Amino acid sequence: DQQVKQNSPSLSVQEGRISILNCDYTNSMFDYFLWYKKYPAEGPTFLISISSIKDKNEDGRFTVFLNKSAKHLSLHIVPSQPGDSAVYFCAASGADSNYQLIWGAGTKLIIKP
Template sequence: DQQVKQNSPSLSVQEGRISILNCDYTNSMFDYFLWYKKYPAEGPTFLISISSIKDKNEDGRFTVFLNKSAKHLSLHIVPSQPGDSAVYFCAAHGSGNTGKLIFGQGTTLQVKP
């Protein structure tokens, strides 16, 4: 069963606009959520994380929102830049674990100049 789902395989936005990437999860015991960005031929790059006790975390152009009641998180990128074009993965960590991350399938973001 897929505990972490990214239902949109791809997203295309115009440079300067907002990109919103979504992620749903099923396990209420997840205690941390993370977003990674991946370029071709590179490993995933850590972007931002959020604890399950918070509902928002910001880092520069990146903001992650967590809605625990809906078991939903989103990554907002404002403003979007062409260099943001990549595959974005959300990942979740289960409480009581020691580091196993469960990843979604990824969303390919294309930012058009």
């Protein structure tokens, strides 16, 4: 049973608009959440994280929102740029997973010019 789910395999967004990537989790013991970005033939690159004591974390064009009651997090990218086209993974950790990362299956983001 997948504990971290990214239900959209792909998402297409116009350049300059907002991209919203979603992630749901089932384990209420998760207390740290991360987003990674992955280009083809490269390893994932850390993008942004959020602790469960916060509900929002911002870094430039990237903002992560956490809704603990809904067990849902989202990544907002504003404005979207062509270089943002990549696969985005969310990951979570907590005491139950011995603080190892549990990963979603990824969402492929395509930014259209």
